[in-house]
Amino acid sequence: MSEDAEERSDLNVNRQRYELHCSNTRRSESKAAAQTVDSDIDDAIDGGAKANALSPVRSNIILLFVAINNTIVWTAIGLMMPFFGGEALKKVPSPSLANHFVIGLIFSIATFVEFLAAPFLAKDLVNVGSKLMLVLSTFEISAMMFLFSFVNKIESWSIFLAMCLTIRLVQGISTAANFVSSFSLLVGAFPESSGLVNGVLRCANGVGYAMGPALGGVLYDAGGFALPFYIISGVLGVNLVLLVMFVPSSETVLSSVKLKSNISYIQLLSVPWVWMVIINLIIGVSIMGFLEPVLSVYLKNSFNLPTIYAGIGFFIMSVAFSAVTLPVGYCVDRSLNPRLMQAVGLLICGIGCELVGPAPFLPLPKSLAFCYIAMVLFGVGDALVAVSSVPDILRTLDAQGLGSPGEMRAAAAGLFQAGVSLGYGVGPMLGSTITAAVGFEYGTSIMGVVYLLWTALFSIAALSCDKLLIVQLENLVKGHS
Structure with a gap:
């Protein structure tokens, strides 16, 4: 009986060792499989990006229209610089330091909102899509420019201030979305040329920022407060149609991956x-x-x-x-x-x-x-x-x-x-x-x-x-x- 017990004990030990070995083997295989899957995902991203890479013609189309869009958007941003400060002072009930600060806030609030909104918009970019975000943000900027043409008709200083701040707030969010989506589209079109992406956007912004104040001053002197906003709203509307028609909707995988860190x-x-x-x-x-x-x-x-x-x-x-x-x-x-x-x-x-x-x-x-x-x-x-x-x-x-x-x-x-x-x-x-x-x-x-x-x-x-x-x-x- 003792020998049978010893044999059964040895069998149980061997069985446990065998099960432990199988369990460890399965874990190793599972871990290796997981690593293989992760590696396959990475390879799929890289390979998929290369497979789905846009042709040179389509990439250059994206480059052209995104650059034009950024130029027009920054023209709209700089449009009001030469004349809005003087027009706002006419609405001020008293030339107090607080009122001058608030006039500065009208200019500043768009960039403050842009600073706060950009990180959140970058996270939502993958779900929304770069082209759709670009189109929607361009539409919103055009609409805000059109609304801005009416604020000069408001006599009440408090209502005038509230309208200006609201419009500029929405414009700031839209500008942030425009920048994020533009960056994503260009990185997707030129995944190996991040320097080109930054250079094109900065040059486009600089050209638009140069044109905006000059154009705003000319149109203001020619037709008053509303004309600059009418013109830039219409130009943005035409540009919006061009974006929908000519910018390809397909994007490489890198267009979203590059924005993640x-x-x-x-x-x-x-x-x-x-x-x-x-x-x-x-x-x-x-x-x-x-x-x-x-x-x-x-x-x-x-x-x-x-x-x-x-x-x-x-x-x-x-x-x-x-x-x-x-x-x-x-x-x-x-x-x-x-x-x-x-x-x-x-x-x-x-x-x-x-x-x-x-x-x-x-x-x-x-x-x-x-x-x-x-x-x-x-x-x-x-x-x-x-x-x-x-x-x-x-x-x-x-x-x-x-x-x-x-x-x-x-x-x-x-x-x-x-x-x-x-x-x-x-x-x-x-x-x-x-x-x-x-x-x-x-x-x-x-x-x-x-x-x-x-x-x-x-x-x-x-x-x-x-x-x-x-x-x-x-x-x-x-x-x-």
Whole structure:
């Protein structure tokens, strides 16, 4: 009996060992199968993207019409700059500091909403679809421009303010959706050319931003407040039909994958230098927004000039921005240090701020020529800051080992958009409030001091943590000597 018991015990042990072995084998096979499935999914994404890649003709069609759409949208954004500030002042019951702040808020609220809405819209992009989001956002911007043509007929200041803020709020959401969907469509059409995508969008935005104020000033002088909004609403409507007809609805898998990133913003913002670049962007572009509500009033009060001259000033600034963007991007991609370019750009903007008034402490007379020279400096300086900021963020994230190249590009694009949106949002409120408090000349002079002080702080920080920058500066000095 004992031998039988021992045999049965051995059999049970062997059976348990066999079952354990089978269980482990099944687990290993299951794990291997899961890994195979994950690998197959990744391969399917990559291979599917290649298989579903658009033909060169279809890709170029997307490029053409998305670029045209962005140009028109940014023309609509800049359309009201030359004349709306003066028209809004006519509605103000009393010229208080609070009312000037609210006028600046009308300009700013669209960019604040854009900053808040863009991350959520990017997440919904996969479900909605890039083309559908682009078409819907373009329709909404066109509708908001048409509604804006009627606000000047409202006599009540409170109702006028409520309507303006509501329209601008919806416009901000639509603009964010337009940017996200445009970026997605172009990445899907050109999955290996993210630099081209960013370059095309920035150039289109710059051209539109240049055309908007000039066109707005001309149409306002020709037909009054409503005509600019009628015209741009109609152009957006025609463009909407072209988007529906000619932009292909099929998109590669990469058009949604590229916008996804596993890097959290908490990780990004834990890197100190990221904050430096974001502050650079906020300060760098804020001067554009600063001038939006006040430049036309300054030119009219100082030189008795019509609105078109303010539009010309914004046009000059945007042309300078667009002209410098591509050469600077080329140089930064090659060997030029992006932190050096940001410091130079901030310094140029600071000089422009002291010249545009000009500053009361400068022995210079008020002159339209000085104003336009300052606008050129603003365009060049902002281009240097904007173009070099993304490479700087990418280099910083790469040094920290945060994510894959694709994830870092998505993260850098998000941080760039956040900084630019905040800068555009803060600028108009600062312009209206500071100018109402101390005047245009002192207001721009204060901004210039802020630029110059931050340039010094940024330069010291860059030199203290970037040995490569020191070497490049030494070589530059030796080369000149």
